Amino acid sequence: MNLLEYPDLEVLIMQIRNASGFDFSGYARPSLLRRASRYLTKNKLTLPQLISHLEPESDIVFDLMQEMTVNYSEMFRDxxxxxxxxxxxxxxxxxxxxxxxxxxxxxxxxxxxxxxxxxxxxxxxxxxxxxxxxxxxxxxxxxxxxxxxxxxxxxxxxxxxxxxxxxxxxxxxxxxxxxxxxxxxxxxxxxxxxxxxxxxxxxxxxxxxxxxxxxxxxxxxxxxxxxxxxxxxxxxxxxxxxxxxxxxxxxxxxxxxxxxxxxxxxxxxxx
Missing domain, CATH: 3.40.50.150 (Vaccinia Virus protein VP39)
Structure with a gap:
């Protein structure tokens, strides 16, 4: 179950962009929503708590970016x-x-x-x-x-x-x-x-x-x-x-x- 709604996600995307310069705005929303919700659950955070920690160059910004990018593969996949x-x-x-x-x-x-x-x-x-x-x-x-x-x-x-x-x-x-x-x-x-x-x-x-x-x-x-x-x-x-x-x-x-x-x-x- 997603902890975020799509309007919340847009706020989060803007905050990440302001803190890191990286822009997730061109990424498909369903995948981002699932991953951002999973990050909140894993770290036991609310959205306001997360946003309060999104300072430029902070560890949590880059940790969140790692979570929101897709990293699954296999050798000789397909x-x-x-x-x-x-x-x-x-x-x-x-x-x-x-x-x-x-x-x-x-x-x-x-x-x-x-x-x-x-x-x-x-x-x-x-x-x-x-x-x-x-x-x-x-x-x-x-x-x-x-x-x-x-x-x-x-x-x-x-x-x-x-x-x-x-x-x-x-x-x-x-x-x-x-x-x-x-x-x-x-x-x-x-x-x-x-x-x-x-x-x-x-x-x-x-x-x-x-x-x-x-x-x-x-x-x-x-x-x-x-x-x-x-x-x-x-x-x-x-x-x-x-x-x-x-x-x-x-x-x-x-x-x-x-x-x-x-x-x-x-x-x-x-x-």
Missing amino acids: PDFFIGVKSEVFTYLESYPGLRFWVAGCASGEEAFSLAILLKECGYLDRSLIYATDLNNKVLTAAREGVFTLSNVRTFSENYLLAHGQNSLSDYYHVSYNKAVISREIRKNIVFSLHDLTGDGVFNEFQFISCRNVMIYFTLELRQRVFRLLYESLSMLGFLCLGKRETLRYSGIEQNFRVVDTVLNIYQKIK
Whole structure:
């Protein structure tokens, strides 16, 4: 049950913006409402109490922002996507002397690690650099460590096999203190850094951008702004990958792409 009503949420969004400069106004309201209510419940706060603590640069501002951003993922999530990337994208990129990949909204690094493993098995990892970004510093810290529970890794291993992995996922991690730690070889070509898709600009040019299951939390206006950023970050003939519930329709840039796969939502920039 939500503790907040939508008018309360608008007040909270304004207070967060005033205290931190981060603007949640373009995010879909139902998800924000659930997460803000959960934060109040978890911390045993009322809305007035929370607002009274939202001072610029305060710990509680950033703690609330971490709670209100979406951080769930799995390694090799949607295994057919990775099969499609290998067959329809990597074969096109194999002639490039150097490759730059961007995993936007990387959460705890699951997709970045999956991509690195796929590149390793295809022989491209040594000439690839993966930028993995998120606006949530807490999950980025976890991503840099590359540590997962063994129960999560069992799910990851099932996904890996369904994605036609060439080996065993256990070849890419070691177990320490009942945790799985992603190997140094897989992590070394990944750069994890803070980046806000809704407010920050272009920071490099990429042959491949994965921004999966991120747009569904944005309003149409914000999606269009983010799509423009992704378009400007792609090299000509670069590939853009979206989640299965997402689409380039109404993005304002759909005419600049050809559809590589309508089911997996893989697109290639053509102009």
